[in-house]
Each structure stands twice: as structure tokens, then as C-alpha cells.
Amino acid sequence: MSSILRGRPLFERLQAGIDAAAAAGRPLGLLLLSIEGLGRFGILHGHLRAEALVELVRLRAQAVMRPDDTVLRLGPGEFLILLNSLSEPAMAALAATRLLREFELAQQLDGQPLRVQVAIGIATSPEHGRDADHLYRHAEAALALARGSADRLAISPARDFSLDVDPAALRDAIHGGALTVDLQPFLDLRTNRIAGAEALARWHDPGQGAVSPSLFVELAETSGLVADLTRWSVNATFKHIADARRLGIALPVSINLSAVAFVERGLVEHLSDALSLWDVDPGEVTIEVTETAIIADLERGAHILSRLGELGVGIAIDDFGVGNSSFAYLREFPATELKMDRSFVTGMLSSPRSTRLVEAMIHFAHHLDIRVVAEGVEDAATLEALRALDCDVVQGYLIGRPVPAAEFIASLAGVMP
Structure with missing residues (x-):
């Protein structure tokens, strides 16, 4: 099973990706993927089967992404995906769409077909931030929009998180x-x-x-x-x-x-x-x-x-x-x-x-x-x-x-x- 990355290690990993992309003169894509209805699935089918579903999603996401991209588990049903060395910011949306289409297909869990519903929020650096905190918050805002959208996919709104009001x-x-x-x-x-x-x-x-x-x-x-x-x-x-x-x-x-x-x-x-x-x-x-x-x-x-x-x-x-x-x-x-x-x-x-x-x-x-x-x-x-x-x-x-x-x-x- 995959380990969960949270807190300072998560933001250090994200910042390293941002810095590397900036040094190469290329944008970095950040996708936040959430498995929708995971809690209810666990209630109906048990914790072990829910955990197997999470691992299935991680493996399928890694398979769909490019070899240089990184899939990190954030929590029970959420993943952070770093899209390294993009040629242009629009490629992040294409990657997210490809990932979403993958989960519109029936997956196999313990030999049984299963449809997994996911939502994906998209942010890119430097457009949405040159530091880990701002970029991550933009991706969170996009994920919130995606969860309420029929498409289950959203790009971060244009918002200046640098205006932090006390x-x-x-x-x-x-x-x-x-x-x-x-x-x-x-x-x-x-x-x-x-x-x-x-x-x-x-x-x-x-x-x-x-x-x-x-x-x-x-x-x-x-x-x-x-x-x-x-x-x-x-x-x-x-x-x-x-x-x-x-x-x-x-x-x-x-x-x-x-x-x-x-x-x-x-x-x-x-x-x-x-x-x-x-x-x-x-x-x-x-x-x-x-x-x-x-x-x-x-x-x-x-x-x-x-x-x-x-x-x-x-x-x-x-x-x-x-x-x-x-x-x-x-x-x-x-x-x-x-x-x-x-x-x-x-x-x-x-x-x-x-x-x-x-x-x-x-x-x-x-x-x-x-x-x-x-x-x-x-x-x-x-x-x-x-x-x-x-x-x-x-x-x-x-x-x-x-x-x-x-x-x-x-x-x-x-x-x-």
C-alpha cells in the first residue's frame, strides 16, 4: 500500500517540483484527485475493500500519467499528482481529462467490475503560484468547484491568495x-x-x-x-x-x-x-x-x-x-x-x-x-x-x-x- 504524505514533507516535495520546473523554464501542473463516495463505499463493503479501491485508483492514475509524473497519496481518498516538465499550462487540463476518462471505464476490483467516480482540481505554476502554499490552495479551490460540477473537472479560478486578510x-x-x-x-x-x-x-x-x-x-x-x-x-x-x-x-x-x-x-x-x-x-x-x-x-x-x-x-x-x-x-x-x-x-x-x-x-x-x-x-x-x-x-x-x-x-x- 502507498504511504500518505502530509504537512511539511508534502509542501517541501511540492516546492521542490515548483523550483525544478522554474529552473527548466517550464510550467508545473498540479492535480488534486478525490475519490467521491469513498466513505459510503467503506460502510457498504468494509474498510479493507475501501483501502483496496484507493490502491487501485493510485495504480491506475500512475499508469495513465507519464513516467516522469508523480502520484502522491494525501489521505484516505485524495491524491496529489505532479505533472513535471509540461510544454504549456494547457497540457495539465489535457492530462486531467485523460485521467477522468480512465475512471469512466469500469475498473476491476477483486475480479469484479466497478465504476469509480473521481473529481479533479487543476492548478499550474507559475500561473497560480510560485510557492507550494499558494499553488496547493488554488488546486483545492479547483477541486471544490469540480465536486459541484457535472464534469467533475475544474481549473482553479483566478484568485489572488496573496491577499491574506486577518x-x-x-x-x-x-x-x-x-x-x-x-x-x-x-x-x-x-x-x-x-x-x-x-x-x-x-x-x-x-x-x-x-x-x-x-x-x-x-x-x-x-x-x-x-x-x-x-x-x-x-x-x-x-x-x-x-x-x-x-x-x-x-x-x-x-x-x-x-x-x-x-x-x-x-x-x-x-x-x-x-x-x-x-x-x-x-x-x-x-x-x-x-x-x-x-x-x-x-x-x-x-x-x-x-x-x-x-x-x-x-x-x-x-x-x-x-x-x-x-x-x-x-x-x-x-x-x-x-x-x-x-x-x-x-x-x-x-x-x-x-x-x-x-x-x-x-x-x-x-x-x-x-x-x-x-x-x-x-x-x-x-x-x-x-x-x-x-x-x-x-x-x-x-x-x-x-x-x-x-x-x-x-x-x-x-x-x-
Whole structure:
């Protein structure tokens, strides 16, 4: 059986590969391969058989790779594969695809055919990092994407891991008033009027400048600050709704909840308290939750959505169309709004199939009395195509970019009676 490499020896081995590739003037490929469902396999078939499966995967991976490539076992069902001396970074994706295709074929375990499902994350050096830590983190990010992808294969997203933000700095920003709210407008296609806005958290750190929301939201989720960030977001947004009301403006606002924030204890109670504190009409608030957050635990997700519905707030399913159970759960959950993923919208004009999919989603939602919002609208032709398909509301740079909340409200005050 293969030995497991972890900790400092792992990163020393990876750094040596990075340095050797750099000295040769060639990119280094890093694949993280995970055996999906290994735990369940072990429960059904026993630990020894699960271990035999892991060894089978190692041997098959080594056989598929080139002789100079290295396959290292990281844990019970994960492997790190170093692709040495690549001619170009794109070769890493080709190697990963070849490996994935190998496991689409039936393997033989103890004389019996077996299909093994794997997921593979891809990163390359120097593109994704010149040191072991950054390169490995990029590969981890890619593997997380691959696990949620139908292709089970993903290349690391373009992310700068050198921007390491201290959780203490985020805590100080949350409690010290350093975070702000931007608002991005929605346009009602029936009235051609602004129909509200989406609230977006922003953080400008004195040392690092503007910090990406995806970075500080993930930091909040992994450092125990997600409840604090959610409470700040809700109260800051409700304050702006109250400010608009004092100017005679009704301002419906949508608030995003991450998958982690969605299942935090006390979420519904805090929303209820904040509605009372700021004297906000629940009908002016929509909570946006992604499909992923809901289907991660359907029973709990349904319970939380039902309680939110009882408060009277709207419930929007964000990034609709990219999950696995979209139409099935809409029959059961109290959604009031469906927010189509931008990938469908941006491809409409060049793809008749995308147009038909958008049309089908709109008609299906309307049969359930659910409003449809299309995001990612950046040109007039797409807007008019959505209007012709009876879409209710659109959002995107054509309608308006995110701007500071006070500026947004002031612009509405200037055009509304």
C-alpha cells in the first residue's frame, strides 16, 4: 500500500517540483484527485475493500500519467499528482481529462467490475503560484468547484491568495463601521421603472484597499464571523430602507445569504428583530439564497424557508438553473422569486437553445406565481429579448452598476415625486 504524505514533507516535495520546473523554464501542473463516495463505499463493503479501491485508483492514475509524473497519496481518498516538465499550462487540463476518462471505464476490483467516480482540481505554476502554499490552495479551490460540477473537472479560478486578510481586521471592520453597502438596481420590464435594488457589502481596508467580497465573505465563513457579518448586512440595509422611506421613497431591497449564513442559528429571529427595530415592511425585503444552500440539506432548508415566509419577506432562489433539483424543489418551497443564473442570459442571443431554456424557466415560474429576475443584462438587445419572453425584472450593467447606497437613494429622490 502507498504511504500518505502530509504537512511539511508534502509542501517541501511540492516546492521542490515548483523550483525544478522554474529552473527548466517550464510550467508545473498540479492535480488534486478525490475519490467521491469513498466513505459510503467503506460502510457498504468494509474498510479493507475501501483501502483496496484507493490502491487501485493510485495504480491506475500512475499508469495513465507519464513516467516522469508523480502520484502522491494525501489521505484516505485524495491524491496529489505532479505533472513535471509540461510544454504549456494547457497540457495539465489535457492530462486531467485523460485521467477522468480512465475512471469512466469500469475498473476491476477483486475480479469484479466497478465504476469509480473521481473529481479533479487543476492548478499550474507559475500561473497560480510560485510557492507550494499558494499553488496547493488554488488546486483545492479547483477541486471544490469540480465536486459541484457535472464534469467533475475544474481549473482553479483566478484568485489572488496573496491577499491574506486577518480575521481580526474583518472583525474590526464589521464592528467598527468600516463596511459599507452598495445598491444595484432592478428594472421592472412592465413599468420600465426601477423596482428596487440588491444590497452588496463592500470593504475598503486601509492597508489593502478594496477587498473582494468573495474573499471577505469566505473569510467570515471560515473564521466564525458569518453571523456577525449577516447581522451587520441586515441592519445596514434596513437602515437605508428607513432612510429612503423618510424621503418618501419605497425601496424594496434584496439581501444575499451565503450557504453558511443561511443555516446559522438565530437567523430568522434576527431578521424579525431587525424588521421591528427599523420599522421595515417585510414586503420590502427579499432574501436571496442559492440553490446550493438549499439542497445541501433539503429538510432543514425547507424549514428555514418556511419560517422566513412566515415573516412575510420575499424569498429568491439565486443562480437558478445551475443546480441539480431546480424544478423539483420549487414545487415544495415558498419561493416568491426566481433569479436566473447569468450564464443563461449572456448566451441567449447566440444560442437558440439558451433562449428556449430561458423561456421554459420563465413559463414554469409563472405557472407557480413566482416572479422571474434575469441577471447579467448588459445590452439592449438582450433586454428586449427578455421582455419578449415575458420576464418580469432585469438586473445588470445596462440597468445600473452598484453604487453607494446614499448615492443610489439620492438619485431616486431626484426623479421621484
